[in-house]
Amino acid sequence: MKGYFRKRGIRWSFTIDIGRKADGTRNQKTKGGFKTKKEAEQACAELIAQLSKGDYLEPSKKTVQEAMEAWLDSILKSTLRISTFDNYSKAIGKRIIPALGKLKLKDVNTDHIQSFYISLTREGLSPEYIRYLHSILKSFFKHQVRMQNIAKNVVEFAVPPRIGRKEQKTWSIEEAIRFLEAAKEDNQSYYIVYVLALYTGLRRGEVLSLRWRDCDLIQGKISVCQTLYYSNQQFHFLEPKTSRSNRLVSIPDSVVEILKTHCLEQEKHKKDMGSAYEDYDLIVANEIGKPINPRSLTGHFRRTIQKARVPKIRFHDQRHTHATILLKLGEHVKIVSERLGHSNAAMTMNVYSHVTSDMQKEAAKKFDMALQVKGTCQ
Template sequence: MKGYFRKRGSYWSFTVDIGRKTDGSRNQKTKGGFRTKREAEQACAELITQLTKGDYLEPSKKTVQEAMEAWLNTILQSTLRISTYDNYSKAIVKRIIPALGKLKLKDVHSDHIQSFYLALVKEGLSSEYIRYLHSILKSFFTYQMRLQNITKNVVELAIPPRIGRKEQRTWSINEAVRFLEVAKEDTQSYYIVYLLALYTGLRRGEILSLRWKDCDLNQGKISVCQTLYYSNQQFHFLEPKTSRSNRLVSIPDTVVEILKTYRLKQEKHKREMGSAYEDYDLIAANEIGQPINPRSLTGHFRRMIQKASVPKIRFHDTRHTHATILLKLGEHVKIVSERLGHSNAAMTMNVYSHVTSDMQKEAAKKFEIALRAEGK
């Protein structure tokens, strides 16, 4: 078994005879697109080795779009939680398929993937999002290898952009207080959400799914055991993001008293609404008892920021504000990690390294002062 080489235009190709077909005609494998004869010879030798050992797989003729849609609608839909599936679906339909969908699986090279990443960088997309797409592609091509549609995962040869360190945008204590004072004079259900966000560091979905039965107001503790997710105008109560997200979070007496007062007002509203109120036992609910729509919350949050004249931040940054303030007050990083539901303290240290670096400076100053005092 040997190969035959020829140059067509600027590229080399090779053909290998692998026997006869059932009708007696020659059975050949031809591959092209090599820049040099040496590349063609190497690829030919690799193919002959695979054929000899019986390891050769006939490349799939499916396009990336055909294979990816099948993967999305069968494997992913049945294995991922709805929030993760929706995010995967949006990324695949809006980003990956338009860029790579027309290519056949067998024709995809690492250069295609790398060019895709470069185009996204030029478009201004964040490194975090591009690496997210990278993880989806890597998982997809790994699955195609399992199906024996391809022989190698070309995504592993592509290099996504490095994630640079981003400075967290947070409020100071005074700014957080000013925001809450302004929000308190507005819609109470939203105020309660902001109060819990800043005093506990809970995620948005965790607060919006919080029920009264999850709160032990006598002990001043909140049990985080579910999260809210909106999809196609429907809300879903899901398990928390990770096992560590299931946690107990302590709240101070001030928050306990505010919640008690708010609960009495909510109970009165329920009686006034009667059967029109859909009681999900939610702490933060709209006028008819349903969960607050995250988009509505975002819009209200932005209006309150403008009204309070505080720096513009995302709702998720209230979580960063909570953690940053605690760390600056000298709270142990393990306690902060537990409150946030991080997998471990190392993750918290990494996310809030900008705060801990300032604490390092303070520690160095304290040490210096202590030694000088002892030396006098």
């Protein structure tokens, strides 16, 4: 097997004869675009070696868009949770395809991927989101390698931005109380949502999917066994994302009493509504018994923040508020981890490292005081 070299303009190319096609014509492989003859000779030698060993892979002529849309429909749609699939679809359609979609799979290199990350950073997107796109691309190109559409995963050599330490935005105990007081004056259903979020650390979807049969008001415990997801104007009740998310969370007597009162008021409302009420057994529901739309809840949450005159935070930050307050009160990190449904206590310590750092200072002061007191007594 031998290569033939040729200079076209200022670039060099090579051609290799690899036998005959089924119709008897010559089967050749040609590659060009090399700056020097030496580069062409080196690439030619590598290709001949691959062909000799049987390692050569014919690159796919598909574009990134064609291959990625096929990957979404044929693989991801049947294997991912609906919420994860929706998020992948949005990220691919909004970010990846506009930037890389027209490139042929075989032509994509690490520079393309790295330039993509740089442009996203300049646009002001967070390192977390860019790393999320990186994980999608890495998975996609890994699949293309497995399907033998390309020889290597070029994304593995790209470096996404590093995630720096990000301090969580939370409320103090006084701010949480002020917010709940403002919410109580407005809408009972939303008020119950906020009470559960702040007193339990449950995620939004977990609170909105809670049923009365999940709640033991005698023992003061809530069983988290599903989550609510809203997509394409439809509600979906899904299993928790991880096995640790499926958990039992204790609630204090004050919350038990709030829920008892809410239950009585809800039962009265059901009777008043009659057959117009669709009973999903939900603890929090709209006027006709259906789940509360997460978008409506977000809008109400923002308005209540303004009314209560407390710092602006995301709905999810109520979960961080719950955890932060517990840790500052001296609760063991393992208990906080269990309430949040984290995979392990190490994850909780990592997320709330800023809190545990402050606690270490207090621990050092307590130790110092103990030794000083002991010293004065001798």
